[in-house]
Amino acid sequence: MRYSSVYLLCVPALVLVGLLLAAPLYSTVAQTFGGEVALFGRYGAFFENAFNRDVFFRTLKIALITTVIAAALGYPTAYFISQAGPKWRSLLILCAVLPLLTSSVVRSFSWIVILGRKGSVNTLLMKLHVIDAPLRLLFNEISVVIGLTYLFLPLMILSLVGVMENIEDDLMDAATSLGAPRIKAFFAVIVPLSLPGLVVGAVLVFTGSLTSFTTPQLLGGDGSTVLSTLIFRQAMVLFDWDGAATIATMMVVLTLSVITAINMAARRLNPAA
Amino acid sequence: MPTLELRKICASYGDNRILTDLDLEVADGDFVSLLGESGCGKTTTLRVVAGFLRADSGGVLLDGEDYTRRPPNRRGFGYVFQSYALFPHLNVFDNVAFGLRQRKVAREEVRRRVDEMLEVVGLAALRDRLSKSLSGGQKQRVALARALVIKPDLLLFDEPLSNLDAKLRVKMRVEIRRLQQEFKITTLYVTHDQEECFSISDKVTVMNDGVIEQFDRPEHIFSQPASPFVARFVGFENFFQLRHQGMSDGRHQLVAADGTKFEAPDRQTIPGGRLLGAVRPEAIALGPAARTGQAGEIAGSIAFRTYLGRGYQYIVQTALGDLTVNGEDQQPFATGDTVTLRVPPDRMVLLGDA
Amino acid sequence: MKRGNPALAAYVTLVYFFLLGPLFIVAAAAFSGSNFLEFPPSSLSLKWFANILAVSAFLETFIVSLQIAVLGTFLSLVIGVPAAYALSRSAVPGRGVLQAIFVSPVIVPGVVLGFSLLRFYNVQGGVPVFQTLLIGHTLIVLPYSIRVISSSLANFEPAIEEAAISLGCPRWRTFFVVVLPNIRAGVMAAFILAFITSMNNVPVSVFLTGPGVSTLPIQMLSYVENFFDPTIASLSVVLIATTAGFMFLIERTLGLSYFAR
Ligand SMILES: Nc1ncnc2c1ncn2[C@@H]1O[C@H](COP(=O)(O)OP(=O)(O)OP(=O)(O)O)[C@@H](O)[C@H]1O
Ligand SMILES: [Mg+2]
Numbered sequence: 001m002r003y004s005s006v007y008l009l010c011v012p013a014l015v016l017v018g019l020l021l022a023a024p025l026y027s028t029v030a031q032t033f034g035g036e037v038a039l040f041g042r043y044g045a046f047f048e049n050a051f052n053r054d055v056f057f058r059t060l061k062i063a064l065i066t067t068v069i070a071a072a073l074g075y076p077t078a079y080f081i082s083q084a085g086p087k088w089r090s091l092l093i094l095c096a097v098l099p100l101l102t103s104s105v106v107r108s109f110s111w112i113v114i115l116g117r118k119g120s121v122n123t124l125l126m127k128l129h130v131i132d133a134p135l136r137l138l139f140n141e142i143s144v145v146i147g148l149t150y151l152f153l154p155l156m157i158l159s160l161v162g163v164m165e166n167i168e169d170d171l172m173d174a175a176t177s178l179g180a181p182r183i184k185a186f187f188a189v190i191v192p193l194s195l196p197g198l199v200v201g202a203v204l205v206f207t208g209s210l211t212s213f214t215t216p217q218l219l220g221g222d223g224s225t226v227l228s229t230l231i232f233r234q235a236m237v238l239f240d241w242d243g244a245a246t247i248a249t250m251m252v253v254l255t256l257s258v259i260t261a262i263n264m265a266a267r268r269l270n271p272a273a
Numbered sequence: 274m275p276t277l278e279l280r281k282i283c284a285s286y287g288d289n290r291i292l293t294d295l296d297l298e299v300a301d302g303d304f305v306s307l308l309g310e311s312g313c314g315k316t317t318t319l320r321v322v323a324g325f326l327r328a329d330s331g332g333v334l335l336d337g338e339d340y341t342r343r344p345p346n347r348r349g350f351g352y353v354f355q356s357y358a359l360f361p362h363l364n365v366f367d368n369v370a371f372g373l374r375q376r377k378v379a380r381e382e383v384r385r386r387v388d389e390m391l392e393v394v395g396l397a398a399l400r401d402r403l404s405k406s407l408s409g410g411q412k413q414r415v416a417l418a419r420a421l422v423i424k425p426d427l428l429l430f431d432e433p434l435s436n437l438d439a440k441l442r443v444k445m446r447v448e449i450r451r452l453q454q455e456f457k458i459t460t461l462y463v464t465h466d467q468e469e470c471f472s473i474s475d476k477v478t479v480m481n482d483g484v485i486e487q488f489d490r491p492e493h494i495f496s497q498p499a500s501p502f503v504a505r506f507v508g509f510e511n512f513f514q515l516r517h518q519g520m521s522d523g524r525h526q527l528v529a530a531d532g533t534k535f536e537a538p539d540r541q542t543i544p545g546g547r548l549l550g551a552v553r554p555e556a557i558a559l560g561p562a563a564r565t566g567q568a569g570e571i572a573g574s575i576a577f578r579t580y581l582g583r584g585y586q587y588i589v590q591t592a593l594g595d596l597t598v599n600g601e602d603q604q605p606f607a608t609g610d611t612v613t614l615r616v617p618p619d620r621m622v623l624l625g626d627a
Numbered sequence: 628m629k630r631g632n633p634a635l636a637a638y639v640t641l642v643y644f645f646l647l648g649p650l651f652i653v654a655a656a657a658f659s660g661s662n663f664l665e666f667p668p669s670s671l672s673l674k675w676f677a678n679i680l681a682v683s684a685f686l687e688t689f690i691v692s693l694q695i696a697v698l699g700t701f702l703s704l705v706i707g708v709p710a711a712y713a714l715s716r717s718a719v720p721g722r723g724v725l726q727a728i729f730v731s732p733v734i735v736p737g738v739v740l741g742f743s744l745l746r747f748y749n750v751q752g753g754v755p756v757f758q759t760l761l762i763g764h765t766l767i768v769l770p771y772s773i774r775v776i777s778s779s780l781a782n783f784e785p786a787i788e789e790a791a792i793s794l795g796c797p798r799w800r801t802f803f804v805v806v807l808p809n810i811r812a813g814v815m816a817a818f819i820l821a822f823i824t825s826m827n828n829v830p831v832s833v834f835l836t837g838p839g840v841s842t843l844p845i846q847m848l849s850y851v852e853n854f855f856d857p858t859i860a861s862l863s864v865v866l867i868a869t870t871a872g873f874m875f876l877i878e879r880t881l882g883l884s885y886f887a888r
Contacts, residue, residue: 178372211736
């Protein structure tokens with residue numbers, strides 16, 4: 001194909017992304033630098049406010065915890081799936097994809113049913129006479145972390161399975177025949193070779209948690225505001241467009257830095273990747 | 274160097290029985306090959322020996338010591354995989370060093386031994402290359418070095434050359450044999466390539482459907498197959514059903530269903546029951562139609578001719594069925610020519626007809 | 628055969644309880660006869676399913692969602708397929724950059740995109756909400772379309788196209804008579820994935836609601852925030868069942884293993 005026709009075929013997509021997406025984004029970023037404020041003045045103001053500072057670091061903390069839990073739950077699961085026979089493997093992947101494709105409203109809502117005042121957990125504990133009055137399990141940071149883990153665990157599992165499936169079975173046998181016990185062989189062979197999957201999974205879960213809106217909106221309370229719910233409040237409740245634009249810009253920068261940082265760290269750890 | 278013994282090994286995948294009562298002995302320092310068609314259980318046998326697959330029953334012994342339940346990482350056998358199974362995240366040096374590090378060998382010694390081994394297999398220049406960036410032949414050498422450097426009690430190969438091109442295959446098999454002799458390691462080698470197998474083995478085991486058909490020196494397998502299966506496998510293409518008629522002139526006297534007489538050398542012990550005579554295509558002499566009444570003469574006509582490069586191969590229609598015969602280059606016969614075939618007495622192998 | 632590790636198997640069983648349990652619990656709560664969300668339900672009834680239709684906003688927003696999803700997905704394919712095809716068949720300078728640009732909408736946080744579109748098009752540019760929503764949804768599904776189409780193009784041998792061209796078929800026609808029929812399954816799968824993504828979107832749509840225009844997930848969100856009856860549970864059951872139906876379609880077209888890459 002001639003180069004000119006290749007570029008020609010890319011023009012519609014370029015217009016869509018390059019113009020229809022880039023223009024509003026640029027305008028948002030530009031707004032944070034406009035007006036009678038010092039350069040980066042709005043960012044300074046954002047961090048001077050203790051509430052905003054809390055929101056910022058809480059968002060990072062929640063995303064980090066979610067990523068760690070998702071990895072801890074997802075890694076063994078993915079290994080199990082990659083070792084299972086073809087029938088089990090399809091079934092297990094199927095069961096991970098179903099929640100993934102289900103609406104995030106439904107998935108967050110399910111935890112309201114579980115953790116709510118009359119939810120399953122409280123009902124069970126009351127029946128067992130462990131408690132007399134329902135516990136307040138919802139609308140805090142923990143319920144947000146649970147909801148986010150639930151939301152993103154399938155992504156972690158699937159990223160890992162994709163990589164683990166391509167690790168040759170013979171490699172584990174080779175390592176054991178050379179004298180490594182299975183557990184050691186696992187750490188010497190499977191772990192380093194599945195690192196790229198873990199990196200992809202971690203990036204997806206971390207950035208997803210960092211920017212997710214539905215779950216903190218439904219499962220979080222006033223004390224667990226995060227950046228995405230804060231943006232919504234600034235823009236749609238307080239009509240503070242400058243403030244919202246500032247947060248928006250920070251979220252973009254944050255997302256990009258996280259992706260870059262994790263990928264760089266991964267490359268440092270594994271020169272083969 | 275130790276002797277490997279397999280005693281009445283039965284092995285299966287799920288309900289699918291692959292090996293049945295398999296016995297095998299590989300003597301100290303010998304190079305023994307497992308030869309057989311695809312799916313007959315060669316890899317399975319090797320995996321049982323290595324301990325990757327637990328046998329249902331039977332025993333694996335090394336120098337009389339029971340290895341049956343010993344985990345694979347504590348057997349100290351070198352295993353060379355068909356896929357090479359090099360660790361893609363490690364470079365050549367670290368791949369070869371892997372086994373030594375499991376043994377907690379001191380750093381300095383690891384370096385010395387690995388470098389030495391890389392020198393032996395001619396890969397010193399590539400020691401820092403990532404294993405996935407190597408060519409097939411180079412990967413093969415790394416796999417070999419990795420298995421050899423741990424000074425294994427036993428070396429196991431699973432079709433190590435099947436992913437290489439024909440020229441490299443010949444070169445590598447000479448090298449494998451050289452290294453095996455240099456280090457005097459007892460070796461079990463799986464292949465389905467006859468020529469490869471005969472050229473490097475002290476002894477050959479022909480397997481069929483999870484059962485050993487013959488275990489012998491390559492020359493014997495080639496000239497004295499013990500069963501119709503082995504005979505077909507090593508290139509006997511013509512088979513006659515025969516009846517034994519006693520001895521005369523120090524030869525077995527035999528007769529086919531249509532009355533054609535044959536002779537076979539006396540050195541063979543006659544199996545009981547019905548007999549099958551087996552002859553290679555190149556062993557049969559082909560001439561213009563002319564009967565002398567000697568034993569081993571068969572009349573026929575040329576049904577089909579193919580050119581083989583160094584001569585012709587004919588399918589000859591006879592009263593005993595279609596026979597395959599190789600003929601010389603000069604004066605080829607044409608389709609439809611009537612001919613006389615002669616089976617020399619010393620080229621006929623007698624087998625029990627199952 | 629591998630010896631299964633019972634501890635690992637037990638752990639994985641628990642993980643799957645975690646993955647699937649909540650969906651079952653929602654489904655059970657949907658059949659409750661009580662006016663509150665509860666599990667296990669104290670009585671059984673189908674009245675909350677009936678209530679889905681009784682709340683007219685659900686149907687209205689569903690229609691908007693459907694329009695946006697179908698139009699947006701269609702646009703993303705019309706725009707994405709030529710780009711994916713061009714980039715898969717030629718190593719033009721800047722190919723990597725172009726590919727990165729085309730998948731970049733997934734990197735932009737949804738709320739940032741929603742807010743920026745609202746500000747730029749709707750508030751400053753006077754574009755109606757519906758059209759702004761359409762732009763937003765086309766943008767967020769474009770990366771899915773391009774990725775799925777690219778991977779099915781990668782599995783389609785260029786030599787087959789070259790055969791058609793050598794037989795005298797012009798390249799543009801080759802695309803329609805040779806390439807497109809062979810990546811039909813990929814296009815179908817891309818459509819389904821993009822459609823689901825659009826139907827489920829919250830962070831972009833939540834900024835883009837106007838008089839008479841809102842999407843189903845946003846309507847559900849505000850219902851959950853204001854009412855505590857099981858209607859949303861019933862609606863969830865309907866949506867989960869629909870999702871399962873779509874998964875069956877994807878399994879048929881693309882194979883579910885697509886998700887584990
Ligand atoms: N992991 C497995 N699960 C189930 N059946 C298997 C497995 N591995 C091999 N088999 C079956 O066991 C039989 C013997 O297999 P094996 O790998 O030992 O054959 P082979 O002689 O090495 O053949 P090849 O020359 O093709 O490598 C075959 O019928 C094969 O289908
Ligand atoms: Mg094999």
